[in-house]
Amino acid sequence: MTTYGVSVDDFVALQEVGKVLHPVLAKGQIVGGIAQAIGFALYEKVLWENGRMLNGQMTNYIMPTSADLPSIRVYFEEMGNVHGAFGAKGIGELPIDGPAPAIINAVGDALGVSFDAIPLLPEDIFDALEKHAGTACATSSSRRGQ
Amino acid sequence: MRYFFVTKGPMTKSSGDRSKLEIVLTVNNKVVKVRAHAMDRLLDVVRQELGLTGTKEGCGEGECGSCSVLMDGVLVNSCLIPVLQAKGTKIVTIEGLAANGRVCALRDAFLDCGGAQCGICTPGMILAAFHLLKKKPKPTAEEIREGLSGNLCRCTGYAQIVEAVMEAARRGVAT
Amino acid sequence: MRAYPADYELIRPGALTDVLLLLAREPGAWLPIAGGTDLMVQYAAGKLLGRKLVSIWNLPELRRIEVFPDEIQIGAACTYTDLRESEIVRDEFALLSSAASWTGGIANQNQGTIGGNIVNASPAADSLPALLVYEAELFLVSARGERRVPYTNFHVDYRKTQLAADELIRAVCLARRFSGYYAHARKVGPRKSQAIAKVCLAALGKIEKDVATDIRLAMGSVAPVPVRLTETEKALRGKRIVPELVRLASQTAAKEIRPIDDIRSTARYRAAVAGNLVAEFLERLGSQI
Numbered sequence: 001m002t003t004y005g006v007s008v009d010d011f012v013a014l015q016e017v018g019k020v021l022h023p024v025l026a027k028g029q030i031v032g033g034i035a036q037a038i039g040f041a042l043y044e045k046v047l048w049e050n051g052r053m054l055n056g057q058m059t060n061y062i063m064p065t066s067a068d069l070p071s072i073r074v075y076f077e078e079m080g081n082v083h084g085a086f087g088a089k090g091i092g093e094l095p096i097d098g099p100a101p102a103i104i105n106a107v108g109d110a111l112g113v114s115f116d117a118i119p120l121l122p123e124d125i126f127d128a129l130e131k132h133a134g135t136a137c138a139t140s141s142s143r144r145g146q
Numbered sequence: 147m148r149y150f151f152v153t154k155g156p157m158t159k160s161s162g163d164r165s166k167l168e169i170v171l172t173v174n175n176k177v178v179k180v181r182a183h184a185m186d187r188l189l190d191v192v193r194q195e196l197g198l199t200g201t202k203e204g205c206g207e208g209e210c211g212s213c214s215v216l217m218d219g220v221l222v223n224s225c226l227i228p229v230l231q232a233k234g235t236k237i238v239t240i241e242g243l244a245a246n247g248r249v250c251a252l253r254d255a256f257l258d259c260g261g262a263q264c265g266i267c268t269p270g271m272i273l274a275a276f277h278l279l280k281k282k283p284k285p286t287a288e289e290i291r292e293g294l295s296g297n298l299c300r301c302t303g304y305a306q307i308v309e310a311v312m313e314a315a316r317r318g319v320a321t
Numbered sequence: 322m323r324a325y326p327a328d329y330e331l332i333r334p335g336a337l338t339d340v341l342l343l344l345a346r347e348p349g350a351w352l353p354i355a356g357g358t359d360l361m362v363q364y365a366a367g368k369l370l371g372r373k374l375v376s377i378w379n380l381p382e383l384r385r386i387e388v389f390p391d392e393i394q395i396g397a398a399c400t401y402t403d404l405r406e407s408e409i410v411r412d413e414f415a416l417l418s419s420a421a422s423w424t425g426g427i428a429n430q431n432q433g434t435i436g437g438n439i440v441n442a443s444p445a446a447d448s449l450p451a452l453l454v455y456e457a458e459l460f461l462v463s464a465r466g467e468r469r470v471p472y473t474n475f476h477v478d479y480r481k482t483q484l485a486a487d488e489l490i491r492a493v494c495l496a497r498r499f500s501g502y503y504a505h506a507r508k509v510g511p512r513k514s515q516a517i518a519k520v521c522l523a524a525l526g527k528i529e530k531d532v533a534t535d536i537r538l539a540m541g542s543v544a545p546v547p548v549r550l551t552e553t554e555k556a557l558r559g560k561r562i563v564p565e566l567v568r569l570a571s572q573t574a575a576k577e578i579r580p581i582d583d584i585r586s587t588a589r590y591r592a593a594v595a596g597n598l599v600a601e602f603l604e605r606l607g608s609q610i
Contacts, residue, residue: 002597003509004590024260028306032263035303043512047584055584058209058298059362059517065426066304067295067513071287121511123590130589165327184331185364185374187322206322207362209515214428220402223428226361228354230331231378274427295514296426 004122004129006107008038011072011099018081018089026091030074033095039063041100045119169233173198174242184230189213191229192239200240200269204298211297214270215239221277223296240269249276252314261310263301270297275311284315323367333376337383337462340375341489345464348486351375355383355398356432358425359441383436383491386410392497394460397436397490401425404435414495416451416523419506423447426515436490439472442480442546447508449476449547450523450539455499460492461485469494479545502527502535503609505602509594511585518542519586522598526606531561533606538599543578543591552577553599562607570603571596 013030020026043062047054055061080087100118108114113128166181173196180195192198192215201224204212208223215224216238243249252272255261262268271294278285278293285293290311291304299307331354334340343351354360354374363369377383383398386407393409401421404410411418417435424433424447438448439459457472464487472493475483484490502525510516520542527535536557538550553574560566580591 002601003594005509007513024258024306028260028263028302031303031305032301033303035305036300057207058205059207060584062511062516063298063300065295065298065512065514066291066308069304071308072303072305122594123587126590126593165330183326183329185324185326185329187326187361187365190322206365208358208425208429208432211426211428220431221428222432223358225365226357226432228331228357228361228374228376230333231354231357231376233333277427292514293427296428298515 001129004125006042006103006120006122006125007068008042008070008103010070011038012075013072013095013098014075014077015091015094016077016079017091017094018084019078019087020076021086021088026076027074029091030095031072033092034072034099035064035069037096037099038069038103039119040096041103041118041120043068043119045121167230169229171229171232171234172236174238174245175236180229182229184228186229187225188215188227188229188232188237189224191232192224192237198239198241202266202269204266204270209298210267211270211274212267214273214297216243216273216277221274238273240272243273243276251317252276252279252310255310255314255317256307259310259313260306261302267297267299267301271299271307275314279311279315283318285311287312322365324364324369329364329369329372329374331374331376333378335380337377337380337489337491340377340380341462341464341487343375344487344489353377353440353489355434355437356400358429358433359437377489383489387492390497392494394492394494395435396492397439398434399436401430401433401435402427405430413497413500414451414455415504416454416506416525417448417495420447420451420508420523423508423514423516429515435493439475439490439493440482440484442476442482444479444544444546445518445521445542446547447518447521447541450521450541451506452493453539453547453549454523454525454537455495458494459490460494461488462491463488467491473549476546499525502537503606505605507598507601509598517585520580520591520594520598522595522602524599524602524606526602526609528562528606528610531563531607531610533557533560533562533603538574538602540574540578540595540598542585543580543595545579548578550574550577550599557603562603567600567603567607571600574599 015030043064081089104115104120113132166183168179170179180191182191192201202212204210206225208226213223213225217235252275274294274297287308290308350373352371352374354376355378383396385396387394401424404421438446452472458469459472461468505524508518508521510518518541523539525537536554538553541547553570556573557570575592575596578595580588582588
């Protein structure tokens with residue numbers, strides 16, 4: 001464990017959306033939301049001082065670049081919806097909900113340490129491992145981080 | 147009720163016009179003469195003096211890439227260039243790049259693959275992709291991600307942008 | 322944009338001699354600007370001290386790489402892209418090549434310059450640890466003449482250098498004696514691109530059998546200036562690279578640096594990662610035999 005950093009190497013999303021009306025746009029919405037959620041989970045810390053945001057610039061508010069995100073794989077289930085056009089449901093808000101818990105749970109599973117706050121920064125992982133010194137690093141997993 | 151619309155030039159505290167210079171540069175293949183302060187940002191001159199609003203301001207600090215233009219064929223962030231340093235150079239904005247069916251392979255690939263959602267990053271992305279494909283006509287996905295890493299996008303998560311550039315590379319970029 | 326362009330003056334004399342004469346006439350009054358990747362950010366934030374700038378962007382005397390039998394001289398206005406595209410920099414000074422490749426995105430690399438990186442003097446600058454381990458020298462020019470100084474002491478404090486008020490860096494001089502070294506660099510930042518380093522390491526090693534005959538380590542973001550880890554180097558030189566030594570070196574490095582808590586990271590994290598980076602380098606060096 002060198003940098004205690006986590007990067008998402010692969011992400012699979014299965015979304016039940018009622019009916020896919022436009023596959024390209026639908027996929028775009030899901031991938032976009034997941035990208036935001038990965039940022040939410042691992043990168044986008046808001047720093048406050050006396051009620052002001054300290055890091056409100058693109059230089060120091062860290063959102064993922066194209067180099068940080070994997071190819072995100074999206075699959076749809078279509079189970080219809082009596083209220084929506086052609087059976088579609090709204091999907092815009094949906095994709096940002098699940099990824100952060102999934103990622104934090106994965107990191108927890110890999111390290112044998114439980115985390116309950118986001119964003120989970122390398123500094124937080126380092127601090128947690130220091131607390132559990134000796135036992136945490138024994139867990140080996142392919143998703144352990146770098 | 148009367149409405150006043152101020153559209154020209156950044157706000158100036160002092161008299162302003164006195165310290166403006168005449169600066170000659172080529173923009174999208176046309177020689178233009180602008181009256182601007184030496185320290186007016188190329189971004190502002192392009193948008194406000196020349197009315198070319200395809201180039202966007204996303205951050206004003208060279209981080210997001212939405213202000214990308216080509217200066218003598220090289221990709222640069224126009225928010226970081228005082229217009230005096232662009233004097234005598236050849237600037238290409240997205241309007242110039244897309245003229246006459248150039249980059250139609252990129253444009254069509256972006257449309258087909260969903261590479262644009264809100265569209266703010268798109269001009270910069272197309273310019274960065276064009277710049278990359280000129281140097282590497284058949285890039286890998288990783289090379290595309292690296293080449294576009296200076297262009298931030300909040301909507302797409304980059305996946306369909308990378309697909310679009312791959313697809314454009316496959317189809318062959320019109321130059 | 323928090324600056325009024327009309328309040329600023331920018332001139333472009335176009336020749337190095339004219340710029341130097343200007344700086345000599347009014348030392349400290351004119352701020353040289355090259356690629357603008359640091360200064361224009363300050364300007365847009367309304368934080369640029371001084372209202373007069375003189376452009377040194379693209380001056381031919383400053384933007385060339387000269388190759389001599391025993392050294393190369395990299396013009397101060399060479400961009401990171403110029404460094405990346407230079408065969409000799411790639412082949413003989415790989416640490417500088419890597420640093421250039423992770424300084425911002427492509428557009429920033431096309432504009433930012435090595436001279437700007439040095440003079441801006443941020444402790445987090447990507448190229449500076451490489452200059453330390455290569456023991457670079459700086460060719461400084463002014464209307465008074467030229468002088469050559471080792472880079473080692475040039476960066477005196479946080480954002481302060483030994484550059485005189487009427488001086489410019491003309492070139493960075495690198496001795497061509499590092500081809501036989503194993504070169505390793507790593508930058509740890511908050512993301513994989515467009516990031517300011519939390520810790521970065523530039524390292525060179527020479528190993529015979531399993532003995533380290535020479536070790537050079539420099540780090541950024543762990544002190545007010547980029548630092549050579551002289552204590553850690555001393556502990557390693559002439560010794561066999563074995564796990565106990567790697568552990569000792571790791572601990573020495575973590576203790577030798579002076580990291581702080583700041584907007585990007587914490588002192589404890591930086592110290593731990595610094596030690597880990599040194600260990601990683603030594604393990605890779607050891608596997609070269």
